[in-house]
Amino acid sequence: MTALLDVKGLHAAYGETKVLHGLDFAVQQGGVTALLGANGAGKTTTLRAICGMVRTQGAIVLGGKHIEGMATEDIVRLGVAHVPDGRGTFMELTVEENMRLGAYTRPAREATADFDRMFGYFPRLKERFRQQAGTLSGGEQQMLAISRALLLRPKLLLLDEPSFGLAPLIVKEIFGIMRRIKDEEGVSILLVEQNATIALAFADHAYLLETGRIVISGPASDISKDESIRRSYLGY
C-alpha cells in the first residue's frame, strides 16, 4: 500500500496559541486511519490543518502533491472532503440544496445520478429531500454531512467525530454504513474520534494524540488489544 496522505512535522497554531507540535502520520490508499485522543489533544485541529483552515508549518502531501499553504477551496477541489465537527449543515437550505452544494465542483448531471447512490446508503435523506436541513435530527444531519462530502467524489474523507451527540444505536448504524461506503466508494478515510472502541473497530491504523503530539501509533488491532494503552490513554 502507498500513502495517499503523508504528513511530516506538522505544526499548527491559532494566533499565538500553538496546538500541534510536529505530527508525523499517514493515511494509506484505501485505508482507514484513526486519530484518537482526549478533548483538546489537537484532533480537530489536525483535520483543519490538512484543509488549510489554520496556519501551519510542515509538509502535507496528498498523492505526491504538496498542499500545505493552499486555500481550502483548492484543497477541496483536489479531492479532500471534510465532514467538520458540528456537521457544518447549511441549516437555512433544504436537504436537496445541501446535497447540490456537496457536488458543487462537479457537473450537475453527474451529481444527480450520485444522489440515488446516497439514498441507497441513507434512505432517510430521500424522505427529507425537500425539507429544510435545520429541521433534521442530529443523526440525519450527520448522514447529510457524510453524503455532502461523498458527493464531492473525494479521494480522502476527513471525518470529525461522527458519533458526537448521537444515540449509540444511531452511531452503530452510521458506522455500519461507513464500512459499506469505504468499500463501494473506494475512498480513504481519516477519522477523528473520542469513542475509541468504535473507531478502533473501524480503522486499520491508529495514532494516539496527546496535547498536540503523537504518543503512540500502530495497527488498530494491536492498540485495541494493548491493555496498558487502553487503561492509560483511552480510559476504558
Added chain:
Amino acid sequence: MRASWLIAILVLIAAIWPVATFSGYHLFQLTMVVVYAIAILGLAILTGINGQISLGHGAFYAIGAYTTAILMASWDVPYWVTLPVSAVVCAGVGFLVGLPALRLGGLYLALTTFALAVAIPQVLKHKAFETWTGGVQGLVIDKPEAPFDLPLTSDQWLYLFSLFVGVIMYALAVNLTQGRIGRAMRAVRDHAVAAEAMGINLAMLKTRTFAVSAMYTGVAGSLGAIAVAFVAPDSFSVFLSITFFVGLVAGGAASIGGTIIGAIFIEFVPNLADKVSKAAPGAVYGVILIVMMFLMPKGAGGFVADMWRKLVKAGGR
C-alpha cells in the same frame, strides 16, 4: 498635579494669545474649532468610550442651534441662558432617539441616526414650525457684545465665552469618563455580556450615555448658532453629521484630547480643500476615513493596544 498646572497654563495661553493677536475672521475660526471640539467630544463619549456609533449628531447640533436661535429671536432670552435649555432639550431628544435603537446592535443605531440626520432639514423647513424656525429662510440672531464694558470686540468676547464653556464641558467629560460611570461605559464597550453580568443595566447606561452625548453636541450647536448669528435648515444636512464623524475618527475615537485635533481638522481642511474644487472636501474626508480604518482596523483604541503589545514584546526580548 503637574499635569493640571500644565493644562491650566495651556488654557490661559489659548485664551490670551489669539485674542491679542488674531484678526476677527481667524478668531471666528478658532471659535468654531472650540464649538466643533465640544460637538466631537459628545461623539467621543458615545463612540470612543461607550462603543456606540452615531452618524446623526448633526441633528443634535441642529436642535441645539435652533433652540438657542428660537429662544433668542422669539423671546429675547439672553444668549447664555439658552445653553442650559438646549442642553436639556438635546439630552431629552437623545434619550428618545437612543431608546429604541440601543437595544440592538451598533449597526442599528448607526442606521437610525443616519436616518435622523437625513430627515432633520425637512423637519426644520416644515411649515408647521415656520413661525418659530423661520422655515427655509432660517433665523438671524444678534451677536452678543462683551459684558461689563470690557474692552473686547464681539468676536473676541465670543471666543472667550466659547472657550470658557468648552473648558467646563471638557472638565465635566474628564470627570465623567474617569469615574465609576466611565468605567461602566468602557466595560459595556469592551464586554457587553460581562458588564451585564456584573450588574450594569446595559440599555439604561447606553441610553443615558447617548443622552449625555447628544447634550454635548447640542450645546455645541447653541454656541455655533451664537457664533454664526444665523441658523438655516440647509446648514444642518447629513453632511454635517458625517463631518463630525470624520472629526471623531481623525482625532482618534477613544481619546478626549484627540477631539481637539479632530475639530481643527474639520474646521480647516474643508476650507483648504474647497480651494481645489467643490468635490475635494468630501473626497479628502472619505480618503481620511478609509485610510484611518485600514491603518487601525480595530479602531484607534485597538491600534494603541497593539502598539503597546509590540512594545512590551520588544522590551521583553
Added chain:
Amino acid sequence: MEGFIHQVISGIATGGIYASVALALVMIYQATHHVNFAQGEMATFSTYITLTLINIGLPYWVAFLGAVAISFVIGVAIERLLMRPVANAPVLTSVGVFVGLLLIVNSVTGWMFDYTIKQFPSPFSGKPMLGGFLSGHELGSTGVTLAVLISVYLFFKHTRLGLAMRAAAFNPVSSRLVGVRVGWMLALGWGLAAAIGSVAGCMVAPIVFLDPNMMSGILLYAFAGALLGGIDSPLGAVLGGFMVGVIENLGGAYVVGTELKLTLALIIIISVLTLKPSGLMGRKVYSRV
C-alpha cells in the same frame, strides 16, 4: 376613492424602486453583516454612467445595460479592493469605511459630472395609462423593477451560482469545504447589488431629476423597507420596500404632507426597531458580543 387608489398604485410604482435598493442592501447585509451606506451614492454614479452613454449616442437600452455591466464590475472591484481587508473588523471600522466610500463616490460623481441638476430620459411614454392611474414611466419602471426582482429570485433559487452565493452568505466555512470560492461569491454579491442599484437609479432619475445627491433620500426609504421586512430576509426587504412606497405616498397625501416624507421614513425605522426589531419576516436579531 379614485384619488386613494391612485396614491396606492403610484406608491407601488415608487415602492418597486425602494424594494430593489432594499434588496441590494439586504444581499450585502446577509453575506457580510455590514450595511452599505454608500449604496445610494453608487446607484447615482451608475445613473450618470447611463446618461453619459446616452449622450455619446447609444440607444437607451444599450446604455442602460452597459451601465448595469459597468456597475457590476465597479461593485466587484470595490469589494475586492476596499471591503476584503475589513471583512472581520468591528462595526465602527466597517461603518467608517462605508461612510468613507459614500463620501468618495459622492465627490467623484460631483467632480466628473458637476453638481447641476440634470434631466434624465425615460424609455417609456409619458402618457397616462391604466385609466389614468399611472404614467407610462411609472408603469414601465414598475415592470422593469419587477422583472429585476423576479430574475434575482430565480437566479438565487434555481442556479448553481445562486445557490453557492446563498451558501457562502449563510455558512462560509462549510461553503469552503464543498469547494465554493467564498471570497468571489461576496464580490459577485457586491457586483449584483451595484447592478440592481444601477437599475433603480435609472428608473427613479426621470422622476426626481439627476444630481449627485439624488439617492440619499431613496436610500433612507430603502433602509426603512429593509428594516420593515426584516434586514436578513430578501423577500421581506422587497415587500417592505413596496410597503414603504405605499405608506410614503398615502402619508404624504393624507397625513404629513409631501414636505415631511423623509421624516415618515425615520418614523417607520424607529417604529420597527421599537415594536418589532426583527421586521415582519426576519429572524430574531441578537446583538453580537
